[in-house]
Amino acid sequence: MGWMVVRVRGTIHARHDIVDTLHHLHLTRANHATVVPEAASVSGMLAAVQGYVTWGEADPETVTLLLKERGETVGGERLTETTIGEVLRAKDLPEVTRKVASEGMPRVPGLKPLFRLKAPKGGWRSTKRAYSLGGALGYRGRAINDLVRRMV
Numbered sequence: 001m002g003w004m005v006v007r008v009r010g011t012i013h014a015r016h017d018i019v020d021t022l023h024h025l026h027l028t029r030a031n032h033a034t035v036v037p038e039a040a041s042v043s044g045m046l047a048a049v050q051g052y053v054t055w056g057e058a059d060p061e062t063v064t065l066l067l068k069e070r071g072e073t074v075g076g077e078r079l080t081e082t083t084i085g086e087v088l089r090a091k092d093l094p095e096v097t098r099k100v101a102s103e104g105m106p107r108v109p110g111l112k113p114l115f116r117l118k119a120p121k122g123g124w125r126s127t128k129r130a131y132s133l134g135g136a137l138g139y140r141g142r143a144i145n146d147l148v149r150r151m152v
Contacts, residue, residue: 005055007052009051009127010029024045054147056139070117
């Protein structure tokens with residue numbers, strides 16, 4: 001299973017190592033999202049930036065919605081079902097989204113590894129507190145899919 005990561009806060013007054021980690025995760029601005037593999041190295045990166053992002057397990061349906069609605073090529077063009085298949089070299093969109101949801105966004109030339117989202121409908125909860133304490137930051141499990149659907 002892969003993790004969907006959404007950046008919640010900006011980096012004003014943030015330490016340099018946090019800014020670098022967010023850059024390595026391809027989260028350059030608030031309300032950007034990406035899908036990353038569930039690996040030990042990524043887990044350490046998320047622990048380091050947990051005060052700036054929220055994450056959880058990605059569902060294939062949510063990844064399909066993101067690819068269709070917010071997927072982009074490097075040239076800035078929207079992805080269609082045919083271009084998704086061409087770029088990711090697959091014939092079946094559900095197969096592609098299951099692979100992306102389990103292994104993270106592939107680093108393919110011509111495909112942006114991030115999704116530019118809107119602010120969530122209904123707004124953010126507190127952007128200074130953890131999800132478990134009624135805020136918006138940190139690990140939120142499968143609830144990340146509801147948040148991303150509100151942001152598309």
